[in-house]
Amino acid sequence: MFGIAIVLLMILLISRIMLKEKEIDFKSKSPLILIIIGLLLTIVIIHAYHENMTMYLYMIATCITGLVFGLIRGTTIKVWLNPTSNKWMKKGTIITVIIFIIGIAVNVGIEKLLFPDFVSGLNSIMTTLHIGVTLYAVKIMLKRKIA
8 A cells, every 4th residue: 555655656746747847857867766776676576486487577568668658758748949048948748647647557557467466565666667667768769859
């Protein structure tokens, strides 16, 4: 229950950030930090459950869905050059938020359908990993847009 509350809080905060007009910061380490936390916690759980290969598949599925939905979401973000500051700006749309939420739902759905017998709380860890990967994928799309 606590894990679900954390995930919902993360979704709310990230959605709020997505809809704000802000300068693009390619130096942000947030996606990398979330990826590392998700991977490390997953590895700890995998070792606790004696190297269960199904958990590796779950981790790979999480990374793939995060990448796909992040790349799609990156296409919905408006990007422009601010003439006053000469800095690149971005602003997400409601479609950006909807794709983000659908990506999380797909990730949780994969867990419920394909990996239902795992540790309580694992879905929160995988969601953290998914969010990290999806944020990194968005960075890739933003770099392509301004290149």
